[in-house]
Amino acid sequence: MTRCRLCGSTALESVVDLGATPPCESFLAAEQLDAPEPAYPLHLRVCTDCWLAQLPPLITPEETFSEYAYFSSYSSSWVEHARVFVADAAARLGLGADSFVVEVASNDGYLLRHVVDRGVRCLGVEPSVNVGAAAREAGVPTLTAFLSPETGAAVRAEHGPADLVVANNVYAHIPDVIGFTKGLRALVADDGWVSIEVQHLLTLIEENQYDTIYHEHFQYYTVASAIRALASGGLALVDVELLPTHGGSLRLWARPEEAAGEPSRRVADVLAREKAAGLQELSGYTEFSARVAKVRRDLLRFLVDAAEEGKTVVGYGAPGKGNTLLNHCGIRPDLLPYTVDRNPYKHGRYTPGTRIPILPPDRIAADRPDYVLVLPWNLRAELAEQLAYVHEWGGRLVFPIPELSIVEVER
Template structure:
């Protein structure tokens, strides 16, 4: 952020620029300055900057959380008020703590081996490979692979699993370096990272630099269509710089020399798309499924700027219902605790203004978060065993996208008459 009265130039990645106190926002995909408001969630701290006992007494920086849509290319985006380096050089999220996510990754590898014809002579690269949750399945098949992961701590966890990992952010230069040192990749895959990079064009060029001229690129991202239809506003946070429809994903891929050829609809993260792309020179015509999903987006109005309007009202209803429930529970003397401390949970907690007087604490399987406090709302994070010891009346599920997995894990809550609370897509007590 720039100081009041300072003068800077406009960053093509969508960073605010100030000239004599005014602010200009630029679309990071097409360069247009014609953007419209999509959803304004106020100002919050970065969602993964959990507080320790020492930092809890220090100043906490907050940044606007205001998504806009480009009237020209339709990309929904946040200004790059924080950098990837701020978030990812040491990261609090370890993918392997979600059993269902690891299983999802294994199914992907099984399918990708068949689609791309992978074998002993193949080479696979995963970008943002985290702790090796996916590439471990490639290693098991004796297929050569490499993870490109910027976070030192989770990358080290991957190497301990036997997954070769390069500590780096992807850029065109990184992509060229990987290709020069390891050869072209038959498959480049990335899950839930295409939203995390402010330089969309440069990142996509990095993908093209790594993939073989007849290779495949697989990109899994949350689908803006389901985000809107199911009111999943809590997946909006500062490290997610953009929110894709298939239409805008197709345009982003083209900016780096890749062409969309197929798409899969997935249940992960409340509703995702997996885009399959190939180098534009050999891509051919897209599948019928691509046309089908584009038609669904058009029917919802997401192929026009005006079709993105009205989301804020649905989000306000979710906040009002959750706050009414928590306030009434407190009045009745009921104990309410949380399960999970995901980034999406911190968007929900901060937007709603939930503090420890309404949510006593939350728990998480990740030891990194134990003993810390949630950013902004200062809710303590404990080990999962704390729930069984305290026997609260209600458990608020913050990673609602893992509903099936967590309902099974928390089945013991019913032993003392406790109930689970799911806030999204609408308040449900079960």
């Protein structure tokens, strides 16, 4: 990478280098195990002019999202998060039968189904053919497309301007951040609202959440860098909420510049927190790499010790973040013989790079392992409840992030 994708600067400094890994959602079928597997550098850098943290665009969104392995509806807590958001947004914005809501990267309709239930006209814009088809089967109108200024203009011409445009967990997934932002502006009414949820770089660094660094995340935002990104497409930040999702996320409320007005006090408060953490100078980034290395050493030490003691450790979940962790730590089936996942799409497949088999969740109860390594640690409360049954045989849960934690569960 030679230039920042947002401001064009060449002043890019290293934050953490995780080596080379395959794309995190490129799960392998059994017949692919003897074939070559491409791996790409995973090196996070920050622009010291606009402070956007970013990866080089080594893979394209088309390679990742045309056929996608992630279905949002398999997380009950995430569906509930979406339901609460829709209820709150409807109250905040006065959404009703005459309103129009568009969600970009709408996945399998996990959020818009709540909009449909309210009788509000809506449309999903989802690039992945397979998950978009699942949304349509669930009764959620869905266009299969990537958002661009042209796509946004076409949707607006056919359906009218949107009172609310939702873009949850997608603003990090596009290398053309300026074009995507212009697409959001093309969709939204001149007096409308845009709501974006994206992981907060502040908590990523403070909580050692380095496993959320992977190739389909092209950039990582602070409020300061998000303000600049939004402005590149004619949007202005009006309000911000700090959310616990994904270990710590931002909900950015933006409007077209001409309708925005003054930002809320919460915007100033979060900007002050980011500045106090050193995220607008290099000092805030310099120790992150050393703390990442400690997570790796601690997890490997635990797995090696467990193996030498004759203890069994299996995984729970096969999320994209888990594949960053497994590859960075060099964990193979000798230390983690399998992981399980609720998503049947992944059953019978193997994790990219590390080739760990993915099985249905009932395998854990059948095998009664000593430890269950929870890879989607961001769903800790939900999964601790789901996995409470491991207490029956004295099993324990292991969470690797922000630091190694071994937990006894009770029913």
